[in-house]
Amino acid sequence: MKHTAVRMCAGCRERFEKTSMIRVARSPEGSAMYDPTKRITGRGAYLCYNRKCIDIARKRRALERALKVNIPDSLWEELGRALEEHTADEVIGSDCRSNTK
Numbered sequence: 001m002k003h004t005a006v007r008m009c010a011g012c013r014e015r016f017e018k019t020s021m022i023r024v025a026r027s028p029e030g031s032a033m034y035d036p037t038k039r040i041t042g043r044g045a046y047l048c049y050n051r052k053c054i055d056i057a058r059k060r061r062a063l064e065r066a067l068k069v070n071i072p073d074s075l076w077e078e079l080g081r082a083l084e085e086h087t088a089d090e091v092i093g094s095d096c097r098s099n100t101k
């Protein structure tokens with residue numbers, strides 16, 4: 001069985017493959033940032049690509065609690081854009097998924 005890294009969504013609390021989630025990382029300076037590469041070292045929080053989850057996490061301050069930093073409005077907007085871009089890719093590239101390695 002192939003091992004896949006699974007993370008819990010801060011919104012719906014369901015578990016998904018790390019690669020199919022939005023990552024927010026805490027920088028060494030102690031500020032939160034969107035991490036599209038998922039390679040920023042340090043503490044991270046995850047959200048699945050779902051508008052509802054972003055809204056829930058924002059309302060519950062789930063990312064603030066997970067990362068122990070303030071999440072500015074600009075970051076929430078950035079996450080919203082990341083979601084929209086991802087959703088657009090899904091529609092266009094839904095048949096290409098098996099080709100991506």
Ligand SMILES: [Zn+2]
Nearest residue numbers: 009012048053
């Ligand atoms: Zn979720």
